[in-house]
Amino acid sequence: MATVMETKHAPENQAAVYVFEAPVRIWHWTHTFSILVCAATGYLIAYPLPSVGGEASQHFLMGNLRLIHFISSYVFAIGFVVRLYWAFVGNRFSRELFLPPIFKAAWWEGLWYELRFYLFLTREQRKTPGHNPMAQIAMWLFNVLLGLVMIGTGFALYGEGLGLGSWADRLFGWVIPFFGGAQNTRMWHLMGMWLLIVFAIIHVYMAIRADIIGRQSSVSTIISGWRTYKDDLP
Amino acid sequence: MPVQETFYEVMRRHGITRRSFLKFCSLTAAGLGLGPEFAGKLAHALENKPRTPVIWLHGLECTCCTESFIRSGNPLAGDVVLSMISLDYDDTLMAAAGHQAEELLEQTIEKYDGQYILACEGNPPLNEDGMYCIQGGRPYVEKLRHMADHCKAIIAWGSCASWGCVQAARPNPTRATPIHKVILDKPIVKVPGCPPIAEVMTGVITYMIAFDDLPELDRQGRPKMFYSQRLHDKCYRRPHFDAGQFVERFDDEGARRGYCLYKVGCKGPTTYNACSTIEWNGGLSWPVKSGHGCLGCAEDNFWDKGSFYSAVTDFGVLGDVEADADRVGAILAGAAAIGVAAHAAVSVASHLSGSKQGSKENG
Numbered sequence A: 001m002a003t004v005m006e007t008k009h010a011p012e013n014q015a016a017v018y019v020f021e022a023p024v025r026i027w028h029w030t031h032t033f034s035i036l037v038c039a040a041t042g043y044l045i046a047y048p049l050p051s052v053g054g055e056a057s058q059h060f061l062m063g064n065l066r067l068i069h070f071i072s073s074y075v076f077a078i079g080f081v082v083r084l085y086w087a088f089v090g091n092r093f094s095r096e097l098f099l100p101p102i103f104k105a106a107w108w109e110g111l112w113y114e115l116r117f118y119l120f121l122t123r124e125q126r127k128t129p130g131h132n133p134m135a136q137i138a139m140w141l142f143n144v145l146l147g148l149v150m151i152g153t154g155f156a157l158y159g160e161g162l163g164l165g166s167w168a169d170r171l172f173g174w175v176i177p178f179f180g181g182a183q184n185t186r187m188w189h190l191m192g193m194w195l196l197i198v199f200a201i202i203h204v205y206m207a208i209r210a211d212i213i214g215r216q217s218s219v220s221t222i223i224s225g226w227r228t229y230k231d232d233l234p
Numbered sequence B: 001m002p003v004q005e006t007f008y009e010v011m012r013r014h015g016i017t018r019r020s021f022l023k024f025c026s027l028t029a030a031g032l033g034l035g036p037e038f039a040g041k042l043a044h045a046l047e048n049k050p051r052t053p054v055i056w057l058h059g060l061e062c063t064c065c066t067e068s069f070i071r072s073g074n075p076l077a078g079d080v081v082l083s084m085i086s087l088d089y090d091d092t093l094m095a096a097a098g099h100q101a102e103e104l105l106e107q108t109i110e111k112y113d114g115q116y117i118l119a120c121e122g123n124p125p126l127n128e129d130g131m132y133c134i135q136g137g138r139p140y141v142e143k144l145r146h147m148a149d150h151c152k153a154i155i156a157w158g159s160c161a162s163w164g165c166v167q168a169a170r171p172n173p174t175r176a177t178p179i180h181k182v183i184l185d186k187p188i189v190k191v192p193g194c195p196p197i198a199e200v201m202t203g204v205i206t207y208m209i210a211f212d213d214l215p216e217l218d219r220q221g222r223p224k225m226f227y228s229q230r231l232h233d234k235c236y237r238r239p240h241f242d243a244g245q246f247v248e249r250f251d252d253e254g255a256r257r258g259y260c261l262y263k264v265g266c267k268g269p270t271t272y273n274a275c276s277t278i279e280w281n282g283g284l285s286w287p288v289k290s291g292h293g294c295l296g297c298a299e300d301n302f303w304d305k306g307s308f309y310s311a312v313t314d315f316g317v318l319g320d321v322e323a324d325a326d327r328v329g330a331i332l333a334g335a336a337a338i339g340v341a342a343h344a345a346v347s348v349a350s351h352l353s354g355s356k357q358g359s360k361e362n363g
Ligand code: HEM
Pocket: A034, A035, A038, A039, A041, A042, A043, A045, A046, A047, A066, A069, A070, A073, A074, A076, A077, A150, A151, A153, A154, A155, A157, A158, A159, A161, A186, A187, A189, A190, A192, A193, A196, B269, B311, B312
């Protein structure tokens, strides 16, 4: 297992902390990119562009959009698996995404605190080297759970095209009756896209906001990996 | 035990020639997607096996399955199969009526306990103790349970028996319930469609009585030979889909050129049935060929998804409120954007007043 925490220098409250190791950072940006590509091509699958002219044999527009969707789906899914693997071998912050410590009272207290902070009910902002509890639960819901839903519904639909008995059908085919048929599965997949968009809007806002008025670094952290603090207070 | 008649003997008795019989065997084997050698096997089975009786029950339904069945595109198949099954019990087709007819059921149970096939058209309504469908003076659900207790296997004809269909549409006042949710202890073959294609029906029933076995079923209990692909996988308009050429309105240039019907709601991409390969009325046509999208009639709950004319449909997340994924999603995304903007404004105000007070929040 990697080192628990590397610090540049003491004292505790102002020392920079190495939070996001390179694989996590690379994953973050490929993950973001694959979602953008999936959402753009997926939307055009749900609402195709105006018809192209000429003979069908001269074009492959939908075919190509679907191809790009599937390639970037593979990036999304493989990225998810690699990120999961990194949770086992990475530093302690790498596990926060997958395992919000919901059995610890302090974590719930922290969640309540963050909620009040974002509702402007308290001005004091706490320092958290990793994710604060609210970020953590949102990350889990929208990236772990929803990520699995997108992979499950997506590969189930993909298996329909590959055919009965294909690997995707054997692994994910059960998802289709689970959602009540192919059409419902598609609609949940589409709903998932919207939920990811909701997450992205709030997430990007929070990240930039934290950078501007927070006590600790944010966007630079997911780029360089280091969490730095703007004051020495606890 | 008395020597039972074979299917072949029954057919001959009904005036079907050996030549027609053999033709039927090869056509059916081909229809089932079996190799040429199976025509002989089918003939052999029908010539030598004692006849499996078929009881055909009707619950809440519109009889479109029977209508489809007796209009089998290949008249031979219709005749042959009818002569095989009309012997026992089918209250729409048989000559007997009333007490005489109901007695036939008891006789079949006595003679063929555990050996007959129960073909169910329609489904039982369960509300009010099943009073919404009374046959022979008692609720249909009782008759169904009674006959199912003694049968070997069940065929659920059509979307009614397989999924519930229109009589089970929201709010389903009679609580019409598909067969597999009422009979839990017998093998059930679902043959969905509203109605199913005649050739599919004769194929499935012939397979079952000739080989004395269930056809291979998919995850949801449908015979793989007819329901393993979506219409979209074999649709002759698919090249237009892949190219990106769509009918936008039923009277536009695209419609005249036979473009893909996806944008006007074709459910081919999510419907498992054999329409795009076997087609209807003896291979004459099928909905897409005549210029209209598939309604998804062979799929569970197709009647409750809102418009037949849009690709994005309702999916009932919010119970009875009709809501498609896009409307819900766009509202959520809009709310998120407004929320973020409002929060940003308050943040700025709060931050400015905060710095004036010299809070330790600095940045
Ligand atoms: C992660 C983000 C993803 C987003 C935002 C997304 C979005 C979408 C959207 C909006 C559609 C159109 C649905 C409709 O018919 O209305 C779609 C279709 C589809 N998606 Fe995704 N998707 C994602 C991931 C995946 C994954 C991981 C797979 C796995 C292979 C996948 C496979 C498919 C397939 C097979 C279709 C149906 C395409 C067709 O049959 O024409 N998607 N996606």
